[in-house]
Amino acid sequence: MPSPDPDLQPVNLADGWAPGSWRTRTALQMPRYPDPGELARAEAELRTLPPLVTSWEILALRQRIADAQEGRCFLLQGGDCAEAFDGCTSEVISNRLKVLLQMSLVLVHGLRKPVVRVGRFAGQYAKPRSADTETIDGVTLPSYRGDMVNAPEFTAAARTPDPRRMVKAHARSALTMNFVRALIDGGFADLHHPEYWNLAWVGHSPLAGEYRRMVDSVADSVRFMETLSGQAVHNLRRVDFYTSHEALLLPYEEPLTRQVPRHWGWFNLSTHFPWIGMRTAALDGAHVEYFRGIRNPVAVKVGPAMKADALLRLVEALNPGNEPGRLTLIHRMGAGAIAGGLPPLLDAVRREGSRVLWVCDPMHGNTESTSNGYKTRRFANIASELEQAADLHAAAGTRLGGVHLELTGEDVTECLGGARELTERDLERAYRSSVDPRLNYEQALELAMLVVRKHGAGTTNA
Ligand code: PEP
Ligand code: CO
Secondary structure, eight states, X not given: OOOOOGGGSOSOOOTTOOTTGGGGSBOTXXXXXXXXXXXXXXXXXXXXSOOSSOHHHHHHHHHHHHHXXXXXXXXXXXXXXXXXXXXXXXXXXXXXXXXXXXXXXXXXXXXXXXXXXXXXXXXXXXXXXXXXXXXXXXXXXXXXXXXXXXXXXXXXXXXXXXXXXXXXXXXXHHHHHHHHHHHHHTTTTOTTOGGGGOOGGGGTXXXXXXXXXXXXXXXXXXXXXXXXXXXXXXXXXXXXXXXXXXXXXXXXXXXXXXXXXXXXXXXXXXXXXXXXXXXXXXXXXHHHHHHHTBOSOEEEEEOTTOOHHHHHHHHHHHOTTOOXXXXXXXXXXXXXXXXXXXXXXXXXXXXXXXXXXXXXOOSTTOOEEOTXXXXXXXXXXXXXXXXXXXXXXXXXXXOEEEEEEEBOSSOOOOSBBTTTTBOHHHHTTSOOOSSSOOBOHHHHHHHHHHHHHHXXXXXXXX
């Protein structure tokens, strides 16, 4: 007789929790839909549509995050601040995948450990905003909250929240996932052919020489292993790729929260790795209520205002069993605030013995406006926050286990500085983001090289 599947036995179903129990709490950052009937119809349709990921993949990622917590691998999470419906094209998707693959190659080579690759895509369509409305020339309209909610143009029609957009976001996410899965299964990520990931710039970038040397060295190692074993190393042909997004719009997340036949509990099947943004991380808020009951690995953004005791309560609410792989804390303090803000949090979590994966987001604390009106970030501040994070973890006896970045495979000019020393004037050339400024492919790769230099110096091993 087959033994019962241990994963069918509930271990700790959250009390009083249901996929919709968040509705009894205060839900910040939610759009006001003019027609509740239409919202209910969109939710009902989402409930019938197939999921975007499986519980098996979700549990596999949870194990990888548990490994990263122990220092056996490193997490690379990156993608757009906000995906756009019209960015669901083969070029945008494959270029973003190329940059993430190139960065992960740099990290694998330099850190000498596996990299867990997590995209900020296939669902990153809802955005928190600092104000509910925007006023231009005396006209006040709802703020743009991401393509899943409304459209960025400043007209009443574009800005009115439309629940049908959730159904479209699901479809666009499915198209994105389908293409990423097909590329990877088809050998696009094959380590034997890193030249598949080259973007046009590689020939003329100031970083090209360093990147080429790494690629050659990886190719040599692969050939060496294959010569030694007398056979092709097949598992180098396929890499794992996981998805993540800020699970902000709960009317979208709830209908995709499901039970499955072979595993106990509830899974958010819209993504492998949802996170709670800084603005919606209140302990008694709707987002924490929703997240506490799902079995996915989850993350929370931690900003400079977070106090140690509040963080410990949040950790307890989201991971009461102190389970490995369950909880990631993504700190995003800013280059000027991290030295004061982070150490008390690291100490408190270490003293409590809580198992978390610490990840640094060096983007969101470093946003500023230029004199010519662009929202930007300086590469030097991004790099500085990352370097300080590595040093602060080393001093606290904790481990920096990953990075979280906003980047694109396109040749945009949204962040200042980097190897090409982009200036405020350059921002005018190719500023395309409708929300936060992203690293372009070259700045992203430069940052991966910086992570390697910092870790290579042995500063982040706990
Ligand atoms: C984001 O990741 O785009 C974001 C809004 O971040 P945070 O919640 O850290 O401000
Ligand atoms: Co952002």
